[in-house]
Amino acid sequence: MANARLGEALRLLGIDPPAGRVYLALLELAPAPLSAIGEAAGLDGAGLAAAYGELVDAGLASAAVAGADVVAPVPPAAGLEILARHRAAELEESRITVGGAFESFRRQRLAAYNDNLVEVVTGDAVGPRMRHAWASAREQIRQLDSPPYFPLPGATDDALATLARGVTQRVVYSRASLEVPGQLETAIEPCIEAGEQARVTPAVPVKLVIIDEAYALVSLSIREADVHNTMLVVQPCGLLSALVALFEQTWQAALPLHGRATRPAGLTSADRRLLRLLAGGASDEVVARELGVSRRTFFRRLQILMARLGAENRFQMGSQAQRLGWL
Template structure:
């Protein structure tokens, strides 16, 4: 009699093979069974069953009673599986420490070998995306970035949400042209609400992400297909220091995204968004797309904002808004 293939078990993460888990589960419902009783009708061969039981004994999931034939007793799952989890956590921690040691050796051995150890060329959209995800998921203290179109793939960033949940500081400078992308304002607001610090600038030079001030990833090309297909990973060097300094300078000169207007009664939520987009230099059509409203409604709201501040031209309104945002 043959048996169906056994899928990977739920205890595989702690090193328990699927067959071993199957026998352990049977023992939980029939403690004191012999090996023959456990495998009866399953099609599992005697040799494989003995090997599985031996592995279960070694990892502490099963013990045997004296006598012939041997009868087996399952260990309580909370104790036995908990012990396996703790053991695996210890192994992972040792592996992490070993990786840090290996990285130190790598840096020491390649420090002066070649410029490619300072600037690493990465090609292919999927490879670049994978490396960016690795950098952000491995962030320990801070991620800073420039954000600008064109966008490739999904615009939502689950890696950012995970990093913010871990307590990683996240600062982003968005190009004002990115606000012309449908739904971008809503995404920026969601990131802000999750803890991101965001600013706007009309002169974002390129996409850029810097992680923990020790690695930077940016496209090699300025525009066209190269932006998505070729990138460079910058390791600790004077070039990396220059990129960090440039970001810090841009941050100081950029407009806070969530800056609330000072003085008087706070504006309604819709009015705040209109002011943010106007201060970023967007035209009426782009504002309408961002807010998901008609062009007619957008212009009516803008007229209301102008009347509320006693101005008659968009130029005058820009001066008033700029003064309020910086006061």
């Protein structure tokens, strides 16, 4: 049993079985003539020479007397140290070889599929791809919203249907979103009332929609080049992770717009819209236009709301409205 365990240990160290048998014979008979060692190990001639040479190379055996046929094992501490260094060098070489092979595979793989990591969608294909994105969401949609908007009939209905399926929807709107004529009343507020978690910020860094953890839609359209209607579809990769982090950072810095809050008695939908527009930084002219009233009427409503909230200025009014959930 001890011989078997020693033979297995030598094999794990890289010693072939014939050389292992010679080493066992050395431990039992040495110092002794090499021929006697070979006879005990069942080897002779070229086979014995090769096996014994392997032990010498590994630092486990040497001639007992210089120039004589008598052989003996080397003290194992020295021999195993040499062998361990050889094995460590071989393992390092193997690690480098395997790592290089995998890196080559990775480069070839990326070269073959690189086009699928970021897809460019343009023109008439943008609309259907956006509608498919909303329909494909299973857990959550994260969005940074800002004009210009791609003309997509039924976009609000798609968002409402997604919310009705129980998909969490978090949206950060830019101030410009609230200032688009009719956008707050017809698109933003219905989604907020349906359960969308909405926030507002002066500007968003990019127009972005993230579907679950699956992919992201990034709009390349800007006011000066809106005619291009170009969008990127980003699949899971480092860029998608960066876009997720960008959304979360923007979300944390934005001002909440509450939905489904209990509306205080006497607070009309127009009053809440007024508060939301002001919270988003809209100008007086824009607020009056969105409410469909004159500037004089707008200021009168503003004074009434400030009085109800006990605020002496607009900043205090916004803080109080936020605290009470009026937004």
